[in-house]
Amino acid sequence: MTAYTLGSLLYEGKAKRVYQTDQTDLVAVEYKDDATAFNALKKAQLAGKGLMNCQISARLFELLEREGIVTHYLSLQEPNWMLVKPVQIVPVEVVVRNIAFGSLCKQMPIEPGTPLDPPLLDLYYKDDAYGDPLLTDARLERLGVLSASQRQELEHLAMAVNTSLRRFFAEIALELVDFKIELGFTTDGQLVVADEISPDTCRLWDRNVSGDAQERILDKDRFRQDLGGVVEAYGEVLKRVQAACPPPRLGK
Template sequence: MTPDHGPLLYEGKAKRVFSSDQANMVFVEFKNDTTAFNSLKRAELENKGRLNCQISACLFELLEKEGVPTHYQALAAENWMMVELVEVIPLEVVLRNVAAGSLCKQTPIAEGTVLSPALFDLYFKDDNLGDPLLTEDRLERMGLVTVEQRRHIEKLARRVNTVLTSFLERLDLTLVDFKLELGFNQAGALVVADEISPDTCRLWDMRITDPQDRILDKDRFRKDLGGVVEAYGEIHKRVQEACSKPRNYN
């Protein structure tokens, strides 16, 4: 079922955004498209959009219950949600609890190294530039956020990390790292936007020791491990069992 939406406002790699008849609210459709390496690798995986939408809805509601503001309003269909319109900051906010991925390629830190406290990184969101890592001085020179906003971004991201890490551990899942998109709503408040799913989080199954079999996130696609949708389905199953049913748009 497709909600009664207005014109297409924006289309990204994994989602489409449509206008709605409610002020400052938009509909987001989660697509089955899957990309990696700045879209150099592409595929369409049946059911992926629905799984990411449902997982994100549960995790957004979890965050809100813990006092973390998000743009999420309600599920509008199996792979659609209604969200508050926000001005997204062009930064990828990354929290790393365990070394993996690009961190291990760019530094001598071995994969699997526990990072305590979690490593906080900011990247400039621009595919043409390869989403470069920003130093504090570069961030200041670019003028993307003020010093106070930068502090608020880190505080909010670390709060998200605390909530998600604790919740996922109870599901026998290690939150290795994750990226967030943040934005300002119409009232000027900083909120968590976009999605929180296996597309944006590295998740390892604590019940499995094999370093490849334990992967339950988009690394299965990046590394050609297969079973991507099955892995997302396992995350969906555990999250759904632990969360109350997400609220629906009427």
């Protein structure tokens, strides 16, 4: 285990707390049991959710690492803590869609369940006060948060993540419908995948379930739609990920 001293709280979001440590190249992330939806208008406490998301994220970050995709992840700290590199988060939420569902079908004349080939990549301005609006090219240029080359790098990285995750989830009988990721710059200017990769951020359908569409849902939609069984669904995802991935490393 890495020897470090926990410092002050740097940031608290809807699902995680980020703490400074006594090492400049290391921050500690605590995954919370808080569940939120609709920009935190809906809230609940789900026992064990933080631990499961942390465990899933650690394994998926290591999966991406093995495939040459750089992330902020360093190691897992039991039971629901993670050590990561400090990054400056880009205030742009990246959403990649493989199948049309959710908000997309409310914004466009497209039927839920329609395959999207090639996948659709959307960028949103990450700010709850403005409702995380969809960014056009002109709006992104106006904000000035990314240069043209950085945007190209961001989109290339997001699509590489999609390819890796979609292939992996298919191997464990899960359909990656869509997902959102956050990216950030390390202190040396490298763009990396950050935040988390979990049923909170991925829409996942069970390929082993046919018939009732609601029964196949193994992600945050169970909470959004009041379907129940949220913790059980996350647990099923963790079980499959654990079976297909080696144990995550402990310590830095």
